[in-house]
Amino acid sequence: MTHEIDQDESLDREMEARLGQALRTLPDRRAPATLESRVLDALAHRVPLPWWRRSFGEWPAVARVAFGVTSTVMVVLTVLAAAAANANLGSLGASRALSTPVLHDASVFFAITRTLSVSLTSILSSSWVLGCLIASAALYAALFGLAIAGYRTLYLNADHEVRS
Amino acid sequence: MFMRAYQNMVFSTASRLAGNDAQAEDIAQEVFIKAYENFEHLRVSATAGGWLKTVATNLSLNYLTRYRKRWRLFSESESVPDVPLPDNALDSLSDEEQRTALEDALRRLPAHQRVPLVLYHFEDQSYEDIAAKLDISLAKVKTDIRRGRAALAPMLRLRGIGGAS
Numbered sequence: 667m668t669h670e671i672d673q674d675e676s677l678d679r680e681m682e683a684r685l686g687q688a689l690r691t692l693p694d695r696r697a698p699a700t701l702e703s704r705v706l707d708a709l710a711h712r713v714p715l716p717w718w719r720r721s722f723g724e725w726p727a728v729a730r731v732a733f734g735v736t737s738t739v740m741v742v743l744t745v746l747a748a749a750a751a752n753a754n755l756g757s758l759g760a761s762r763a764l765s766t767p768v769l770h771d772a773s774v775f776f777a778i779t780r781t782l783s784v785s786l787t788s789i790l791s792s793s794w795v796l797g798c799l800i801a802s803a804a805l806y807a808a809l810f811g812l813a814i815a816g817y818r819t820l821y822l823n824a825d826h827e828v829r830s
Numbered sequence: 831m832f833m834r835a836y837q838n839m840v841f842s843t844a845s846r847l848a849g850n851d852a853q854a855e856d857i858a859q860e861v862f863i864k865a866y867e868n869f870e871h872l873r874v875s876a877t878a879g880g881w882l883k884t885v886a887t888n889l890s891l892n893y894l895t896r897y898r899k900r901w902r903l904f905s906e907s908e909s910v911p912d913v914p915l916p917d918n919a920l921d922s923l924s925d926e927e928q929r930t931a932l933e934d935a936l937r938r939l940p941a942h943q944r945v946p947l948v949l950y951h952f953e954d955q956s957y958e959d960i961a962a963k964l965d966i967s968l969a970k971v972k973t974d975i976r977r978g979r980a981a982l983a984p985m986l987r988l989r990g991i992g993g994a995s
Contacts, residue, residue, distance in 0.1 A: 685982060696838055
């Protein structure tokens with residue numbers, strides 16, 4: 667019995683070796699002459715998206731650097747402008763030296779904003795702020811997880827069903 | 831130039847796995863479109879051929895997966911086609927004709943035998959990798975490959991390898 671099993675395994679190994687050798691000697695099959703033209707046609711019919719409509723990773727390096735620099739400058743300028751406007755309009759409103767209704771309204775708005783922020787800062791402890799930040803991060807993570815679960819459940823499973 | 835260098839290899843890979851020339855041409859087309867999308871990397875890569883072969887293999891398996899239910903249904907009942915091959919019937923064929931006959935015999939194997947056989951012998955994948963990739967048991971992989979080899983055995987005699995006649 668053992669001898670027969672050994673013999674079968676030996677035959678299997680011999681067959682594997684022979685077939686492997688035979689298959690390795692098979693040359694590649696010649697691709698159809700139509701393949702090249704089909705690929706070229708398919709590529710020609712693809713409408714290439716302009717670079718600014720592709721993902722950020724596919725943008726040209728110069729455009730990516732320019733975008734980063736411009737965004738940073740814009741953020742810095744916005745913060746500086748807001749701070750300057752807050753300071754100037756607040757003092758103008760306080761001195762009641764405003765000549766137009768628009769500037770007067772703006773100065774009132776900034777004065778209220780400043781008062782509110784000072785009040786909140788005095789009321790809220792740093793641990794409370796930290797707690798809010800942690801809660802926000804947790805909510806963001808939960809939303810992210812929910813989106814992944816939804817994608818996998820609704821999109822990937824649907825695709826799998828189509829394939830099978 | 832790039833495509834001409836690899837199109838036979840890509841088509842062969844797809845054809846042997848899919849077992850269908852029309853589908854293999856579709857798969858090869860898809861492979862080269864993907865290659866076009868990654869051409870910046872591929873044109874300077876020393877492993878472009880391996881990349882193309884891997885993509886062709888994966889796309890072929892995706893194609894087969896679409897028909898998996900049908901494949902599984904038939905795999906339970908489908909038997910190796912009994913094409914009688916008399917021992918000396920094709921001995922007079924030239925080497926090229928014998929290779930063509932072996933290629934045809936391979937393509938005629940049922941998918942559940944052909945695919946693991948091709949992955950094992952052409953792609954040098956292990957039984958375990960094949961089982962994982964095809965989502966079937968290791969025992970079934972071994973059985974299917976063994977039966978596939980048995981079905982091709984007469985072709986080995988024709989090719990005069992090992993003198994098993």
